[in-house]
Amino acid sequence: MESRQRALVLHRLPYRETSLLLDLFTEQQGRIRLVALGARRRRSTLQGCLQVFTPLQIQWRGTGGTLQTLRQAEALSLSLPLTGRALYSALYINELLCRLLVPDVSYEALFGQYLQTLCQLAASDGQYEPILRCFEFALLQALGYGVDFQRCAATGTLVQDQVHYRYQAEYGFVTAAVASQDSFSGQQLRALAAGQLSDAATLRAAKIFSRLAFKPYLGARPLKSRELFY
Known part of the structure; x- marks a missing residue:
């Protein structure tokens, strides 16, 4: 065939x-x-x-x-002009796709998102983090691993701005007894749900969430592309 x-x-x-x-x-x-x-x-x-x-x-x-x-x-066109951190970011995305996509399964919407993301990285003035986080969220959704940022997984109630939550893999966000480096305020979760990644604190929260969310599926083997950023 x-x-x-x-x-x-x-x-x-x-x-x-x-x-x-x-x-x-x-x-x-x-x-x-x-x-x-x-x-x-x-x-x-x-x-x-x-x-x-x-x-x-x-x-x-x-x-x-x-x-x-x-x-x-x-x-169909020239190679996209990716250099420096834009190139490292694109290689990171490629490694995620190689590691996580199930072979011979259609991800047509994600393909379009991937091509758009590469174009955004090539055209960016250095603001790569929001582009990466948006693609990571789209990838999680395409794989069926998306989460509800706006509700507590244990109670189903809407998150509250001043309350802190922790992420439980493959379950969702639950109330945290105390704030920590890996916890999220309800205000941050609402911003993530809306795709509002314009400030440093929300971007940091998005990065922490992505690391936690991908960890069960990537396993113990580290991503080689992350070494390029250091």
Whole structure:
């Protein structure tokens, strides 16, 4: 069976003597793994376009659950101009997708969000944190791990601005006995629910939440891309 759709390379590795092993995020089929035969040969027409952050139109052959073969790839535009911390941020997103997306499952809305996020990072004047947090929240929602920021998970009541809450993985926010570095005020949770990430305190709360929310699904193996930020 052959398929053709838009895609971006998430990760690439040398495969045998002349080929590449590719993890791609496709528009309709989600994350897939393909082998690009002969892509590392000097005269291969695939060398220039099979780069991360280059929007592609690809065609491949095979079925889910097996190593499929890339048949054709065409760059739809130049690679997005990502440098410095924008590049590190984009690599971090790619690693999250490689680690968390279930293979051969459609995440069509998330694909659009991913492409939009890369464009935002490329155009940003250095304000990368809000862009990353918004994508992390969208990824959690797409995976079915989204949470209700506005209600206490234990009681179902609306959060109160001056009360502090702690996050319980795969459950939600519950009242905290005392405020701590990992707790959240009701005011912060309401801001997160509204996507209001304009001040430093709310951004810090969003980052803490994301780390806590992703931890059960990433496991003990650390993200290599986080090392780039230090």
